[in-house]
Amino acid sequence: MRLLSAAILLLPGALALPGTNLRRLETPLNASSADVLYTPPPGVVVEPDLDMTKPPQTPGAKLTKIRHGPYKITPNSMLPMQMKNNLEKPCTDCYILAMQGGLEYEDGTVANIDSGAWLHHMTMSNAMRKDIVCDGWWARPQRFYSAGNEREVSRLNPGSLKFGLKIGYWDSFAMLVELMNQSDRNITVFVTQTYETLPTREAEAQGYKPADSIWMDITGCGISETEAREGRYELYSPIWNSTVDGTLIFSTGHLHDGGESTTLYVNRVPVCTNTQLYGRRRAYVEKSTGRTHISDTGVCKDFAKIKKGDQLVLGVVYDTNKYPLEKSMHGHGFEPLMGISRIYIG
Ligand SMILES: [Cu+2]
Numbered sequence: 650m651r652l653l654s655a656a657i658l659l660l661p662g663a664l665a666l667p668g669t670n671l672r673r674l675e676t677p678l679n680a681s682s683a684d685v686l687y688t689p690p691p692g693v694v695v696e697p698d699l700d701m702t703k704p705p706q707t708p709g710a711k712l713t714k715i716r717h718g719p720y721k722i723t724p725n726s727m728l729p730m731q732m733k734n735n736l737e738k739p740c741t742d743c744y745i746l747a748m749q750g751g752l753e754y755e756d757g758t759v760a761n762i763d764s765g766a767w768l769h770h771m772t773m774s775n776a777m778r779k780d781i782v783c784d785g786w787w788a789r790p791q792r793f794y795s796a797g798n799e800r801e802v803s804r805l806n807p808g809s810l811k812f813g814l815k816i817g818y819w820d821s822f823a824m825l826v827e828l829m830n831q832s833d834r835n836i837t838v839f840v841t842q843t844y845e846t847l848p849t850r851e852a853e854a855q856g857y858k859p860a861d862s863i864w865m866d867i868t869g870c871g872i873s874e875t876e877a878r879e880g881r882y883e884l885y886s887p888i889w890n891s892t893v894d895g896t897l898i899f900s901t902g903h904l905h906d907g908g909e910s911t912t913l914y915v916n917r918v919p920v921c922t923n924t925q926l927y928g929r930r931r932a933y934v935e936k937s938t939g940r941t942h943i944s945d946t947g948v949c950k951d952f953a954k955i956k957k958g959d960q961l962v963l964g965v966v967y968d969t970n971k972y973p974l975e976k977s978m979h980g981h982g983f984e985p986l987m988g989i990s991r992i993y994i995g
Pocket residue numbers: 769770797903904905987
């Protein structure tokens with residue numbers, strides 16, 4: 650059952666959820682983000698949250714938060730995987746410059762571990778574009794954003810780079826979410842996706858070019874989950890022979906508790922390491938036990954150029970002596986592991 654739900658995770662289908670609605674809000678994305686407990690270690694860069702209460706980072710751009718739900722979750726349970734198609738898009742004839750997932754209660758306050766709510770996974774895909782890594786007969790839609798509970802920002806125009814995901818009329822977004830309630834009460838939550846966008850007609854959009862997304866996964870084009878085990882070890886993705894030339898614009902890594910870092914290798918040379926940070930924000934510290942969970946991922950920006958035929962491999966490090974695994978919600982064993990890096994190329 651677990652494997653079945655995982656298999657569905659990255660395969661958007663037709664299970665549209667009736668009774669849900671979409672609404673736009675203009676409230677802060679992540680009120681707890683200011684509640685930072687330590688600065689990242691040297692060499693680890695964390696991308697700032699998209700903050701609806703401040704002007705967007707890019708001149709001429711706009712911030713839009715789209716809310717999906719409500720999702721009602723009973724005490725101490727995982728909500729079965731939820732798929733939604735034909736989502737409201739933040740704009741058309743525009744570039745998405747940055748985006749960030751979130752989870753909140755009905756009143757707009759952040760829903761997180763300190764109140765028992767987990768955005769266990771969310772994956773956004775565009776049905777009108779093909780994933781460039783998994784592009785054979787099994788081709789998948791382009792997975793252009795995903796998050797675990799760390800809710801990392803993705804940015805496509807870091808520094809002086811001018812890239813974005815170009816969105817037109819026919820593009821069609823879908824979202825898969827897996828939510829968890831570790832509290833002993835019923836909760837009602839909404840999944841949010843905040844976008845920084847720039848219309849292509851704006852003068853500020855001059856010089857911008859479309860980017861694509863590369864999904865590197867230790868299960869290749871598999872179900873993204875693998876069995877958990879204890880100790881310190883490294884896991885590798887299959888080799889992806891690049892089919893494109895371009896600049897690697899930005900990357901983040903997704904691991905589960907126990908994970909230390911993800912490293913991207915190009916022709917066996919490491920070009921980027923994304924380090925997982927535990928409990929950097931107060932909302933990621935369990936109130937009863939003080940246990941910390943992954944709250945942030947170090948990012949890489951403008952970090953390499955690749956050519957067609959280059960060999961890309963993702964390596965991930967788990968060290969459960971340092972960071973304990975997440976116990977299974979089913980009462981025995983541990984939650985499966987993941988090892989994913991999302992990279993943007995332009
Ligand atoms: Cu995961």
